[in-house]
Amino acid sequence: MVKRIRRAAVLGSGVMGSGIAAHLANVGIPTLLLDIVPRELTKEEEAKGWTLEHKQVRNRLANQALERLLKQKPAPLMSKDNIALIETGNFEDDFHRLAEVDWIIEAVVEKLEVKKEVFARVDEVRTPGTIVSSNTSGISIAAMAEGRSDDFKKHFLGTHFFNPPRYLKLLEIIPTEHTDPDVVAYMKSFGEDVLGKGVVMAKDTPNFIANRIGTYGLLVTVREMMQGGYSVGEVDSVTGPLIGRPKSATFRTLDVVGLDTFVHVANNVYENVEGEEKEAFRVPEFMKTMLENGWLGSKSGQGFFVKQGKDILELNYVTMQYEPRKKLVTPAVEMAKQAKGAAAKLQTLVYADGDRAGTLLWNIIAPTLLYTARLVGEIADDIAAIDQAMKWGFGWEQGPFELWDAIGLEKSVRKMQSEGRDIPSWITDMLADGATSFYKTENGRLFYYAPGGYKTVEENEKVIHIRRLKEARGVIKKNAGASLIDLGDDVALLEFHSPNNAIGADIVQMINEALEEVNRNYKGLVIGNQGKNFCVGANLAMMLMEAQDENFFELELAVRQFQQALLKMKYNPKPVVVAPFAMTLGGGAEVSLAASRIQAAAETYIGLVEVGVGLIPGGGGNKELYIKRLNSLPRGVDVDYVKIAASVFETIAMAKVSTSAAEARELGFLNHRDGITMNGDHLLYEAKQAVLSMYEEGYRPPVRKKVPVAGESGYAAMLLGAQSMFHSGYISEHDLKIAKKLAYVLAGGKVPYGTEVDEQYLLDLEREAFLSLIGEPKTQARMQHMLVKGKPLRN
Numbered sequence: 001m002v003k004r005i006r007r008a009a010v011l012g013s014g015v016m017g018s019g020i021a022a023h024l025a026n027v028g029i030p031t032l033l034l035d036i037v038p039r040e041l042t043k044e045e046e047a048k049g050w051t052l053e054h055k056q057v058r059n060r061l062a063n064q065a066l067e068r069l070l071k072q073k074p075a076p077l078m079s080k081d082n083i084a085l086i087e088t089g090n091f092e093d094d095f096h097r098l099a100e101v102d103w104i105i106e107a108v109v110e111k112l113e114v115k116k117e118v119f120a121r122v123d124e125v126r127t128p129g130t131i132v133s134s135n136t137s138g139i140s141i142a143a144m145a146e147g148r149s150d151d152f153k154k155h156f157l158g159t160h161f162f163n164p165p166r167y168l169k170l171l172e173i174i175p176t177e178h179t180d181p182d183v184v185a186y187m188k189s190f191g192e193d194v195l196g197k198g199v200v201m202a203k204d205t206p207n208f209i210a211n212r213i214g215t216y217g218l219l220v221t222v223r224e225m226m227q228g229g230y231s232v233g234e235v236d237s238v239t240g241p242l243i244g245r246p247k248s249a250t251f252r253t254l255d256v257v258g259l260d261t262f263v264h265v266a267n268n269v270y271e272n273v274e275g276e277e278k279e280a281f282r283v284p285e286f287m288k289t290m291l292e293n294g295w296l297g298s299k300s301g302q303g304f305f306v307k308q309g310k311d312i313l314e315l316n317y318v319t320m321q322y323e324p325r326k327k328l329v330t331p332a333v334e335m336a337k338q339a340k341g342a343a344a345k346l347q348t349l350v351y352a353d354g355d356r357a358g359t360l361l362w363n364i365i366a367p368t369l370l371y372t373a374r375l376v377g378e379i380a381d382d383i384a385a386i387d388q389a390m391k392w393g394f395g396w397e398q399g400p401f402e403l404w405d406a407i408g409l410e411k412s413v414r415k416m417q418s419e420g421r422d423i424p425s426w427i428t429d430m431l432a433d434g435a436t437s438f439y440k441t442e443n444g445r446l447f448y449y450a451p452g453g454y455k456t457v458e459e460n461e462k463v464i465h466i467r468r469l470k471e472a473r474g475v476i477k478k479n480a481g482a483s484l485i486d487l488g489d490d491v492a493l494l495e496f497h498s499p500n501n502a503i504g505a506d507i508v509q510m511i512n513e514a515l516e517e518v519n520r521n522y523k524g525l526v527i528g529n530q531g532k533n534f535c536v537g538a539n540l541a542m543m544l545m546e547a548q549d550e551n552f553f554e555l556e557l558a559v560r561q562f563q564q565a566l567l568k569m570k571y572n573p574k575p576v577v578v579a580p581f582a583m584t585l586g587g588g589a590e591v592s593l594a595a596s597r598i599q600a601a602a603e604t605y606i607g608l609v610e611v612g613v614g615l616i617p618g619g620g621g622n623k624e625l626y627i628k629r630l631n632s633l634p635r636g637v638d639v640d641y642v643k644i645a646a647s648v649f650e651t652i653a654m655a656k657v658s659t660s661a662a663e664a665r666e667l668g669f670l671n672h673r674d675g676i677t678m679n680g681d682h683l684l685y686e687a688k689q690a691v692l693s694m695y696e697e698g699y700r701p702p703v704r705k706k707v708p709v710a711g712e713s714g715y716a717a718m719l720l721g722a723q724s725m726f727h728s729g730y731i732s733e734h735d736l737k738i739a740k741k742l743a744y745v746l747a748g749g750k751v752p753y754g755t756e757v758d759e760q761y762l763l764d765l766e767r768e769a770f771l772s773l774i775g776e777p778k779t780q781a782r783m784q785h786m787l788v789k790g791k792p793l794r795n
Helices: 015-026 043-047 060-071 080-085 095-100 112-125 150-154 181-193 210-228 232-238 251-257 259-270 275-280 285-293 331-338 342-350 356-375 383-394 400-407 409-418 425-432 466-473 505-521 540-548 552-570 587-593 621-631 641-653 661-666 680-696 711-727 733-747 759-774 777-789
Strands: 008-011 031-035 086-090 103-106 131-134 156-161 170-175 198-201 305-308 311-316 321-324 439-442 445-450 453-456 482-488 491-496 524-527 576-578 582-585 597-601 604-607 675-677
Touching: 008 015, 015 031, 015 060, 015 080, 015 086, 015 156, 031 060, 031 095, 060 080, 060 086, 080 086, 095 112, 103 112, 112 131, 112 150, 131 181, 150 156, 156 181, 170 181, 170 383, 181 198, 198 383, 210 232, 210 259, 210 275, 210 356, 210 383, 232 251, 232 311, 232 356, 251 259, 251 305, 259 285, 331 342, 331 356, 342 356, 342 400, 356 400, 356 409, 383 400, 383 445, 400 409, 400 439, 409 425, 445 466, 466 482, 466 491, 482 505, 482 680, 491 505, 491 680, 505 524, 505 552, 524 680, 540 552, 540 777, 552 587, 552 759, 576 680, 582 587, 587 604, 587 621, 597 604, 597 661, 597 680, 604 661, 621 641, 621 733, 621 759, 641 711, 641 733, 661 675, 675 680, 711 733, 733 759, 733 777, 759 777
Parallel strands: 008 031, 008 103, 031 086, 103 131, 131 156, 170 198, 491 524, 524 576, 576 597, 582 604, 597 675
Antiparallel strands: 156 170, 305 311, 311 321, 439 445, 445 453, 482 491
């Protein structure tokens, strides 16, 4: 029986160690963060009269790491309050306390001998059964465990997090031959269910899976750039989103990672492989020169790129001088941009013979695919693990084998063979057997090719794929904006799929139809999707067009219908659980606030941001956030309605957006009944479970009650703050006009303090304010600017 992880310790408080400790705190695990004892005092410590024996000095490295966690951007902590779960200490005074924890994670310097010394000490103090792991990015796991006790070896494995641990999904688990299979299985489920990671099982080989392939791909790109005479900027312009890779593409990624880190990882493979592969991991001379110059990237202020004033310059690797950034513009690039879908874009590019971009990309992609294919069985047991590692660790939209399917396996192999490239025998055998793709889907299940035939891709039972669900079960009803799908167990799913999941008349219509269908035939409804963002608000372009054409009757009708759909949803007899994630803005936040319950992904960025385009929320968001804050107060306490209204006013007027679901709870968008899902892949499953539990508990919709408001005194208080900001020059005259409208709505109009009003009255106030603002030329200018520039206009 594997002991459950309730407490943890991290050894080493550097970037990775402190980041792992922060993520453990994010999931509620008390963590001890230890580092070495400093041997010298700082000037500040001397000035305070401290000695080397002072506790603050002895814990300095771990304490400084904690301070960095609170300042770092993007924030490693989902809530600053989580820092209370991290306790600091040092290797001399606190090592014995490792006996108190259930998981010990080593994140010290990447030197085998140092790690072995640490583990020898750990073995002496740990409680039998305690899991011990290394966060090494490539040192042999088995070598670290040499000489340790049998119980240590049974509970020892590699757990390689990717940086930053909060945001990068991949966790590579690397067992040794001695690791207890029950420990491996427990850590896999703990990694997925508790830490929210995408877990892949890797073999104990240099750099494991993602870094091995990612480093190879980057070095192939560098060599192809040099041989083909391309510039750094040209390469980055075609190796990013155009081919399904992150915006940081190749060299911007290296600048972010740090050239020193990259070279260390490349050298790790170089020193541990032979022959042609060894040569592939040789770092080019110009990169060694950059290293000597200290041009490491973002952390040193310059690398492959440097910012001078407003301009970003690229490094000319021949002259080692910085020059204006270039882009690769070719016929194939322009055609790919017009192509629909990832497969069509890739095929347009890689088969564009004679095109500079096409040639570059083919000569990067082909060798990377072949290298990856040769490693199947060596670095991982199957192609699915490799694909998942590259998607979760490097942000690729498609893993190598998915990408190979996208460009066409047969066609690409013919081209590779015509160029004299060596094709791994298992792929030629696969094609000879009539298998022409690495993956296939049947009855909603995904299969991958393995020698001997196709095998099911094993996934956590909590993973739901909407696309596969539709293929297996079909769609109950749909229109251009949304689809209603059977989620199983008598729960339905309403999926938004308009462009950017923006709310328009089609989605409002489907909300109404979904509620009717669910009330007839289902236990409840989940509203969720698997787009890039949950919902970025209403269809701004459509609203602007109607406003400019002065079609205020149509706008009034649209806003009224949205309000009524959400009111209907709020009081629906069957439970409705909304599952927001990523950007959940404006109308997306309003849909969430109207739900029976919210089940939010941990990475949910929710906010009522309408003031950014010169408006206030119009779908009931003001009312619902106010009510949610009122309802969060304990019963029996004296309620200050002015204080509540003012806090909601501040949240909406400042367009505050949570940086996590934990922060959304602090801002009042979530309450204690709402849930948070650490693993985004489990979000729909957990939302569905919430519906089922509410149904089984005999769900009753909330009783419609009148809402007590702050009235005239609340309006005056809110207005006072806004006018003060206006007179101080912090906000414009138009900002003040918006603030007045918002204050009037939140106060409930000019009524006495504590007056109880109907929700419909508040909705009418909100709608009138929204419509009066959308008719303003300055608001329309803000909307136009947001649509064109993607950022707010201050006018």
